[in-house]
Amino acid sequence: MTLPTADVIDHLADIRPGSFVDRVRAERPETRANAQKSYLALFEPAQEGDVSRTERFIVAAFVTGLHGADAVEEFYAAGIGGNASLIAALKSEIEAGRTSGPYGKYPSGPLSSEDKPGPVFTVSDPGQKILGHKLSAALEHAHLLVYRPREASPEALQALLNAGWTTTAVVTLSQIVAFLAFQVRVVTGLAALSAAGEGTLASATAAE
Amino acid sequence: MTETVIHPAIDNRPAAFTQAEIGWTPWLQPLSEDDLTDRHWAGLVDASRSKSPYFMLLARDPEILEARTKTDKDIFYNTKAGLPRAERELSAAAASRFNGCIFCASVHSRFASHHSKRTGDVQRLLDDGTDADLGSRRWNAVTKVSVALTETPSTFGETDIEHLRSEGLDDLEIADVIHGAAFFNWANRLMLSLGEPTPAA
Numbered sequence: 001m002t003l004p005t006a007d008v009i010d011h012l013a014d015i016r017p018g019s020f021v022d023r024v025r026a027e028r029p030e031t032r033a034n035a036q037k038s039y040l041a042l043f044e045p046a047q048e049g050d051v052s053r054t055e056r057f058i059v060a061a062f063v064t065g066l067h068g069a070d071a072v073e074e075f076y077a078a079g080i081g082g083n084a085s086l087i088a089a090l091k092s093e094i095e096a097g098r099t100s101g102p103y104g105k106y107p108s109g110p111l112s113s114e115d116k117p118g119p120v121f122t123v124s125d126p127g128q129k130i131l132g133h134k135l136s137a138a139l140e141h142a143h144l145l146v147y148r149p150r151e152a153s154p155e156a157l158q159a160l161l162n163a164g165w166t167t168t169a170v171v172t173l174s175q176i177v178a179f180l181a182f183q184v185r186v187v188t189g190l191a192a193l194s195a196a197g198e199g200t201l202a203s204a205t206a207a208e
Numbered sequence: 209m210t211e212t213v214i215h216p217a218i219d220n221r222p223a224a225f226t227q228a229e230i231g232w233t234p235w236l237q238p239l240s241e242d243d244l245t246d247r248h249w250a251g252l253v254d255a256s257r258s259k260s261p262y263f264m265l266l267a268r269d270p271e272i273l274e275a276r277t278k279t280d281k282d283i284f285y286n287t288k289a290g291l292p293r294a295e296r297e298l299s300a301a302a303a304s305r306f307n308g309c310i311f312c313a314s315v316h317s318r319f320a321s322h323h324s325k326r327t328g329d330v331q332r333l334l335d336d337g338t339d340a341d342l343g344s345r346r347w348n349a350v351t352k353v354s355v356a357l358t359e360t361p362s363t364f365g366e367t368d369i370e371h372l373r374s375e376g377l378d379d380l381e382i383a384d385v386i387h388g389a390a391f392f393n394w395a396n397r398l399m400l401s402l403g404e405p406t407p408a409a
Contacts (some may be wrong), residue, residue: 002222150400161210
C-alpha cells in the first residue's frame with residue numbers, strides 16, 4: 001500500500017503541525033505546495049523518462065551526503081532499495097568526495113583574483129565497477145554542481161552525453177542536483193528557526 | 209547515438225559582476241515551439257516563456273519546471289507581509305555573488321536596486337563581494353546569513369536567526385530570507401551549468 005507522501009521538508013526539518021514554524025510556512029502556501037510538488041516531480045515522476053527512479057535516488061543520496069545533511073541523506077538512501085554493495089560503494093564515494101564549497105575558477109579577467117582552487121572529484125575504480133560508467137559520470141557532474149558550479153562547462157555536459165545520458169536526462173539530472181541544493185538549505189534554515197524558538201510574527205496581527 | 213553540446217561563439221563574454229541587462233545562451237538544445245505539447249506549455253507556466261531559451265531547455269522536463277517556477281514566483285513575488293521585495297532580491301543577489309553566478313547576480317542586483325533605490329550599496333556587493341559594507345546593519349545581516357546558508361556544507365544556524373532578529377526581522381521575514389537564498393542555490397546551479405552569459409545588447 002502506498003500512502004500519500006507527507007510534506008518532505010516538514011518531515012526532514014521535524015516541523016510539527018501547529019508549531020510556530022508550521023504557522024510561518026502556512027503564510028506561504030504556494031511555496032510549501034510547490035516545494036513538495038518539485039520533490040514529487042523529481043522522485044515520484046509520472047514518467048521516469050530517461051532517468052530511472054533508482055538512478056534519481058542514488059544521485060540524491062550522493063548530493064545530500066556531500067552537503068553533510070545526514071538525515072536527508074538517509075531519507076534518499078532509503079529510496080534506493082536493498083542493494084547493500086551499491087549503497088556501501090556510494091557511501092564510500094560520499095566520504096571521499098566531501099569538501100567545502102563554493103570554490104573554483106572564474107572566467108579569466110577581473111574576477112581571477114577571486115579564483116579558489118579545490119578538488120575535482122572522480123569516482124574510484126572500485127566505485128566505477130559497482131556503479132558503472134554512466135552513474136559514475138552523473139556523480140562526478142553532481143560533485144561539480146554542488147561545490148564548484150562556477151566551473152561548469154560545455155565539456156562537463158559532453159562527458160554526461162558521452163556516458164550515455166540524453167540531453168533531456170541531463171536536464172533532469174541538473175534539476176535533481178540543483179533542487180536538492182535548495183531543499184537541503186530550506187531544511188537547515190527552518191530547523192535552525194525551530195531550534196531558536198518562537199520570535200515575533202507581525203503578519204499574524206497586521207495582515208489579516 | 210550520442211548527442212553533442214553547443215559551443216556558443218561569444219565576443220566579449222561577461223567576466224565581471226554587473227547590474228547591466230546581460231543575456232544567456234544555452235549549451236544544450238532547447239525545445240522549439242513546434243515540439244511543445246500541452247504538457248510542455250503547462251510546464252512553462254507563462255506562455256511568453258516560450259521565447260526564452262533557458263525555459264525552453266528546462267521544458268524538456270516540464271513537471272519540475274512548472275513546480276520550480278511556481279516556487280520561485282511565490283518566494284519572490286508574494287508580497288503578503290514578510291520581507292520587503294528589495295531584501296528578498298538582496299538574498300538572491302548575495303547567494304549568486306557568493307556562488308559566482310554572473311547572470312543571476314545581474315538580474316537580482318538590478319531588482320534589488322530597483323526596489324530599494326540603493327544602487328550604490330548593491331554595486332558594492334558586486335564589486336567588493338559579500339563581506340562589503342552595504343550601508344546598513346540590516347542589509348549586512350541579510351547578506352551574511354544568505355552566505356552562511358549558501359556555503360556547502362551550510363554553516364547557517366541559530367546564531368544567524370538571532371542576528372536577523374537583532375535587526376528587527378520577524379519569523380516570516382526570516383523564513384523569506386531563508387527561502388530567497390536557498391532558492392538561488394537552485395537557480396545558480398542551473399544557470400551556471402546549462403549555459404553562459406552573453407554581453408548586454
